[in-house]
Amino acid sequence: MDVRHIIARELPRLRRYARALMSGDPHGADDLVQQALERALERTHLFQPGTNMRAWLFTILHNINANNHRKLAARPREVWDEDVPEAAFAVAPDAQGKLELRDMARALDQLPLEQRETILLVSLEGLSYKEISEVLNVPIGTVMSRLARGRDRLRDLMQSNSVTPTLRRVK
């Protein structure tokens, strides 16, 4: 099968991952995927047939994103702050499931990039620890410690939310 088609087949996953990584900015996520796609197509000659195309593409996307992040690092981060009026958090009582998902998205957004991408590569994309260590270019031990810290932070954020259901704030 043609390399181009293998790349096309992996695109939906890259988009899902980028969408989660840049929660709240679907256009930015698609731009990131586009950048990764173009770079991959420029470098298909560097891809070794029979090796892991998925990991290769995620590596390219990660490197571009890390680079973009360095450029943006000087810019203040947008946060959910305490000034949002209570009404913005009002939800219908039967929307509990949806509410929880929104909390999840917001909690994820509170994590440092390294923890967020590790959690997403494991839990959303189902990559192995070894694949992730290659994608992120860090030792497996680092993958595991980022995963542990990130997941526990997510738990804390979610739990602090559900303690006071009428006042769902991420602190």
Place this chain on the structure above:
Amino acid sequence: MNTKTDPDLDAMIHAFVDGELDAQSIDAVQAHLKSNPSAAQRAADYRHQRDALHDLYDDALNEPLTAEMRAALNAPTGYSAPTIWRAPIWRMAAAIVLFVAGGVGGWWGHDFTSPTTPDLVAQSSPYVNRAIGAHVVYAAEVRHPVEVAASEEQHLIKWLSTRLGRNVRAPKLGEAGFELVGGRLLPDDAKPAAQFMYENRSGQRVTLYVSLDAVPADTSFRIVERDGTSAIYWLEDGLGYALAGDLPRKDMLIIARLVYDALIA
């Protein structure tokens, strides 16, 4: 809530949830979880996080590719979008151009008629172009490759036959190792067309496109190829058929002959 525990065991719980452990370690972790409710709760929470992430983001798997992504995939080699595309107004203009071009070259906005490569498809029947476009788009689809699955084959055939106003059939291709995945209704210029998708054990897919636009002058097999996807097309009983796939030509021909034989039988 964050009671300090053995860090090694903590790591094992993550690895357990993520399917990274061998059988022996799985047993050990399971035993630990049984006797330790707070650890069991943590494992459950991690799984819950995973499920929530899928609930939140899996929809992205089903979104059609953007015009820019399709353009990049269809460009001859080493494509990179002109920077001018990045400006929203130009992006919009480009989308309109692709849309208009779609009326002629294919509904997909696929640039199969790129001037830098020999224009085999453009010279062939227009439906063949659309058949290749539909193959590239839907054969790559992870979660919704078809509208109606093979499990509802009778309904699928009846529905498509009604919409095309002709009896269409999904030939059996088991002899070539391909099983029907299902099919979908597609726009073929202003007419309906049918697409059947087949898959073999190694996940390779071929699609059979059935068009009312029967332009080829004779019933011989004609072959076109574009960017690694080839289509074998022919006319039979007033319908245009195109078998599209990424297999070697000889394999494509074997399947095309099977289709042909099944259809005239």
